[in-house]
Amino acid sequence: MKRERQEESGVDLNLRRFIKNLGYIAGGAALAATVPWLSACTPEKLQEIGRRRARVALIGTGSRGQYHIHNLKLIPHAQIVALCDTYAPNLEAAHALCPEARVCTDYRRLLEDKEIDGVIISTPLNMHAPITLDALAAGKHVFCEKAMALTLDECKAVYEAYQRTDRALYFCMQRMYDEKYIRGMQLIHSGLIGEVVGMRCHWFRNADWRRPVPSPELERTINWRLYREFSGGLMTELACHQLEVCNWAAKKMPQTIVGMGDIVYWRDGREVWDSVNVTYRYSDGRKIAYESLISNKYNGMEDQILGNLGTMDMTRGLYYLEEDRSQSGVRQLIGQVRDRVFASIPAAGPSWRPELRSEYMPHPVIEGAVHVNGGQNMIGVDEDGSDVILSAFCQSCITGEKAENVVEEAYCSTVLCLLGNRAMEERRFIEFPDEYKIPYMKF
């Protein structure tokens, strides 16, 4: 985390800069219309909370929990008061990061603590729903890692509990708080790339997705991502964010799902697929082509929104126009160098490009340095929105204000991931089941 901290004024500078940057882009009212979830964390509201601090506890202190601890320590309106984990080495590591926090191994004990405003859940996926439901029932504000839950019925239960509660609930859908995604989405909705005609998302890595296991009986505890009783595999761990972006761009939900999943390379006793290809089809025929493979990383991670006039590369914060005669050769070269592309540039006369991706000229969606997540880090990267959404949650712990649409978006994308898994398991074409539809969804 490279960011300033200003204890004196009690203002989270990073959050304030983030909102300010977006304000320049969209203007206040337009901003609220495109990204309504940000209205719960405006700089004015941050000012109102003064020196008050959210007293938060972490449930799950593995690598992702510790990543959140690093971010929380930079948020002036956050105070880590307790840590909980069933795996002692992780709990000790987290305690070393914040020695002033109390520690425990049973999250239910922690939920009884009246001195705790909110909990941050970074456990294996199978525990997301049980802990979220218990925490809401105990009157805690909740921030939970994505995906929402391991099963469709659990998702529905969490969604319904959220309808009944006055507590704030966040799922770590960090792209909703990532400046380049927000700006890119505004440009898409402004018509820059024309009509959205399709989406291509993929996540490629070349790694076994394993963590070191100190003794064999801990295999399933440590490598929970690889086993179906804990994990939805690549879909819930990776695709979840990307499908959310597609729906954000399309402003609707896919209706039919088909896919294939296999273990292609990592035949090491794991139960989840290391290769998935899923197609999501919207009612108007547009499709999301989703692919994830973890034995080749050449293609990295990309979220592409395809329009008839251009392409938005959300991951890099760049867009490309189908017909682009806007800039001189050297400007194109600058774009190429930044984008690690080697291609020819026009020497004289109007420019012409063949239909090859490398020949397109990248345009940045925001000026200045853009943090790009190549998708290879298994824990989290700097400034991908995770820090901002966590800061927004801490603000909600103080104000009690819910963030609009965050739960709905998490529900929609998680359900799509789980339906993708179902389509692959059952090897059939799935229509979106009525029982999992919510009023927020448009088909």
Place this chain on the structure above:
Amino acid sequence: MGTRFELLLAGVDPDPAEACWDAVTTVLETFDAPLNRFDPHSEVALFNARRDPSPMRVGPVLDEVLHLCGRYFELTEGLFDPTRGDFCDLEFSDEGVSRRHVGLTLDFGGFAKGFALRRIGERLRAAAVESAFVDFGGSSILALGSHPWGACWRVSLTNPWTGASLRDFELRDRALSTSGNTPAYTGHIVDPTSGRRIDGRRMATVVAEDALDAEVLSTVLMIADAERRERILARFPQASGEIYEL
């Protein structure tokens, strides 16, 4: 010089890059001041406007330029001529430059960009720049080293009438100069030996080690017939040229 100038330095830290840019703009200003015929105070404009037949003293830049032009005039069999008349009507003496008749004027349009690029290349090499792309309005290019993600700099030549790509050039420590007509601008190249305007859908490119050779030759190729083209190019072993009838 009435055109866009762009410089891309790759792998150079901001401070030395700033120093390079200063050196480059100094070169451009040094050349533009005496050679820009559109600036009424430039030496060239004063020479052109002069009615006095006596020799005019010229500064070191114009002096060097005129001597270089004389050399190219010979090597190109008179097809390169900055005088809009006959270069032979210029007289050089210890008192300065004079001309045999008042109608003779100077125009370094097909020369100055190449001359500046040659000097800029020298400055960049002296500053240990290994990778740079210098572009004078798209028609005069100097490519030092290679693109950071490739083994050369790749430039495509487009047909200005159709937008189609004519060919790609792979440049590494080479200059590329393009001359020719475009739909918007035709007939600006004149055969100095006959006064004939070169019309038609024609372009010429020259790739050379030296940017000034490339600049001069691309214009000459537009004018020369096939036989002369071959003969003239043979005098520049480090250059290769092509003509496109579009």
